[in-house]
Amino acid sequence: MVDDVADVAELGVLTASAAEWSVAVRRAEVIGRLAQEPRVRIAEADEAATQLGISRRQVYELLKRWRAGSQVASDLLPRRSTGGRGRGRLPEEVEALLLEVIRSRYLTRQRRTVSAVYEEVVRQCRTRGLAVPSRGTLERRIGRLDPVASVTARQGADAARALRSAGGEPPVVEGLLEQVQIDHTVVDLEIVDERYRRPIGRPYVTVAIDVASHCVVGLVVILEPPSALSVGLCLAHMATDKRPWLERLGVEAAWPMSGKPREIFTDNAPEFTSEALQRGCDQDGIKQSYRPPGQPHFGGIIERLIGTMMEMVHELPGTTFSNPAERGGYDSQASAVLTLAELNKWLALAVAVYHGQVHGTLKQTPAGRWEQGVAEGGRPATVSSETAFLVDFLPAERRTLTRTGFTLDHVQYYCDALKPWIARRRQLEKIVLRRDPRDISRVWALDPDGDSYLPVPYRTMSRPPISLWEQRAAVARLRELGRDQVNETALFAMVEQMRQITEDAAARTRRARREVERRSATPVTRRTPQDPAPLPPAAAQDPAEGEPVRPFEVIEQW
Incomplete structure (x- = not known):
């Protein structure tokens, strides 16, 4: 057990560099798989040698170390020969004690000083009757620690961020629009x-x-x-x-x-x-x-x-x-x-x-x-219809279909194309509706039987297009005036009043001018007929194919 601890202290997780650890992990993948065989043939050893970039003799040496050790990646860390220079000459018991004290006293969030850690080393050595190493020996052992692992253990991951590569080892992205x-x-x-x-x-x-x-x-x-x-x-x-x-x-x-x-x-x-x-x-x-x-x-x-x-x-x-x-x-x-x-x-x-x-x-x-x-x-491949593609990303609401269509935020939506849905509405769950917050004059209803969207306009076609934030501001203003029951007529009347106030104030206040500009920047949609065609999913236009998919004609391109 002492031999294992001493070996970890020299070449283990705490002291191995990132490059050495990467080599050990790769060796463990290849050698661990090879060691499962009771007998390793020369051809298999040669294949492993090619994968690891080493000789056949080194493969058999690594196999021996793997089977004799704990069968973990640190067993296969590269061994360096320094001619004895820099190698610890302390008794194995003292090396093991140093490693244990560093782990238990130094590598903690309490962030004890080297002096305090050395005092603990001296105390434990005297208690066990071992030779007391110098403070420089302890400092050299601490200096061999991996800086990222050491700072993370003492100060947390955020403090170690500056020691890491900004990009780390991200996956290689080579194809256009792959990410x-x-x-x-x-x-x-x-x-x-x-x-x-x-x-x-x-x-x-x-x-x-x-x-x-x-x-x-x-x-x-x-x-x-x-x-x-x-x-x-x-x-x-x-x-x-x-x-x-x-x-x-x-x-x-x-x-x-x-x-x-x-x-x-x-x-x-x-x-x-x-x-x-x-x-x-x-x-x-x-x-x-x-x-x-x-x-x-x-x-x-x-x-x-x-x-x-x-x-x-x-x-x-x-x-x-x-x-x-x-x-x-x-x-x-x-x-x-x-x-x-x-x-x-x-x-x-x-x-x-x-x-x-x-x-x-x-x-x-x-x-x-x-x-x-x-x-x-x-x-x-590009998308032929920008509007059809955008609909998939608009905010979604779920509403029950009634004989008069849908009611969403006090506004009614209806078209004749809903009649087949209305006939079997009792068998339908709530319908998914999508709308552009900049212009709520219509919603897109997801067909319960497929993936296509049906554009559904205001039930009252004479209503002007308004934005969602105008609708919410008008409702809030009606509540302030004590209107517990908000109806569609009062809502649009309030929007018109607020627009007129904003227009009058535009020359004087920056906020009013911004509101006017927001409204003018809103895409004005073309009036849809009472029987609009369903909006299909956005189709990709493959350059390799012939004629591109025809865009949805009812929706004006923004």
């Missing part, structure tokens, strides 16, 4: 409204980057705080061809990086763990992975991209910089000149410039790496 990192932040820039050209605050940006090529594959800038909607919009922007979007912006730039990702990698924020996002990813076969909590360096690629984007934004008029100290006396609101649409144009051009610059890690441009990936594995 995409997504994150968002508030933009360090004050923007102005379209009508008065006066400040309305800072927008939010959600951005996605392809890990293999470091290309920006998705970008959304809106006035709403991060939510499942902004993530869904970013995924829809990523999965569809960006040429129509660039044309609507009036930007002449190449941005061919599009396609549906195989995996998205995010932090653990609520918008990334929402039911809407999880169901949408399940529906479209997208795997979700999350960073370990409290370890932001696992998302280093997207974090660096956002940092680079904000450095570029700091060159624009109206920037707020990263903090008040850096901003100094600069008046961001007085200097603001860009609208939300103009910021989108600028960012689209900035991304095109970024794609054409040599990346320090890739040693080539991201655009060049993307084209290389296309040449090697083909162009990623």
